[in-house]
Amino acid sequence: MMAAFCSWSSVLVVVVLFFTASIKPGAADESDTKDKKAKGPSPDRIREPLRMFTDEDLAKYDGSVPRLPIYLAVKGVVFDVSSAPEFYGKDAPYNALTGKDSTRAVAKMSLAPEDLTADVTGLTDSQLEDLENVFQNTYKKKYPVVGHMAFTVVSNGRSHTEL
Numbered sequence: 001m002m003a004a005f006c007s008w009s010s011v012l013v014v015v016v017l018f019f020t021a022s023i024k025p026g027a028a029d030e031s032d033t034k035d036k037k038a039k040g041p042s043p044d045r046i047r048e049p050l051r052m053f054t055d056e057d058l059a060k061y062d063g064s065v066p067r068l069p070i071y072l073a074v075k076g077v078v079f080d081v082s083s084a085p086e087f088y089g090k091d092a093p094y095n096a097l098t099g100k101d102s103t104r105a106v107a108k109m110s111l112a113p114e115d116l117t118a119d120v121t122g123l124t125d126s127q128l129e130d131l132e133n134v135f136q137n138t139y140k141k142k143y144p145v146v147g148h149m150a151f152t153v154v155s156n157g158r159s160h161t162e163l
């Protein structure tokens with residue numbers, strides 16, 4: 001009777017030890033990391049140096065060449081939006097915003113061809129506020145910055161392309 005009890009308690013001890021050992025100390029951290037990934041680009045990632053883009057440079061990255069990343073610019077800042085092909089890929093709903101600075105389109109929430117430009121002339125205060133919100137809360141949060149539009153790089157009041 002005693003021997004049976006001892007062997008059962010040994011089995012119990014082994015089972016408890018097995019389960020304790022199989023709880024990984026890093027398990028909680030792993031889900032933290034996943035959350036961080038979902039929130040945006042990791043600060044630890046190795047980045048390429050920031051590039052300067054002319055309109056012509058940026059036009060190549062419009063999702064039409066599968067081996068190239070997909071870029072778009074807002075307020076002169078160029079973002080890599082390749083991680084969201086469902087929005088920006090070839091034939092996706094917002095593909096028209098890619099390969100260019102689409103500041104005006106984002107401010108007006110418009111895909112009209114005349115709005116696919118960096119020109120902010122005549123935008124209302126509320127459109128400028130919407131632009132800032134999408135710039136900060138969507139683009140800066142979700143996508144890595146890969147460079148800047150040449151027209152934003154000014155020297156003595158003249159843009160790079162005029163120098």
Ligand code: HEM
Nearest residue numbers: 081084087094097105106107108109110111134138139142
């Ligand atoms: C019928 C009209 C539209 C509907 C129902 C619609 C719906 C949506 C939905 C559901 C999302 C995804 C939100 C998310 O998952 O976080 C989204 C994102 C977005 N929409 Fe629209 N949308 C419309 C029109 C437009 C237009 C005309 C523009 C023009 C610029 C636009 C620009 C955007 C942008 C920039 C995003 C963010 C994409 C990103 O996260 O990178 N939308 N829209």
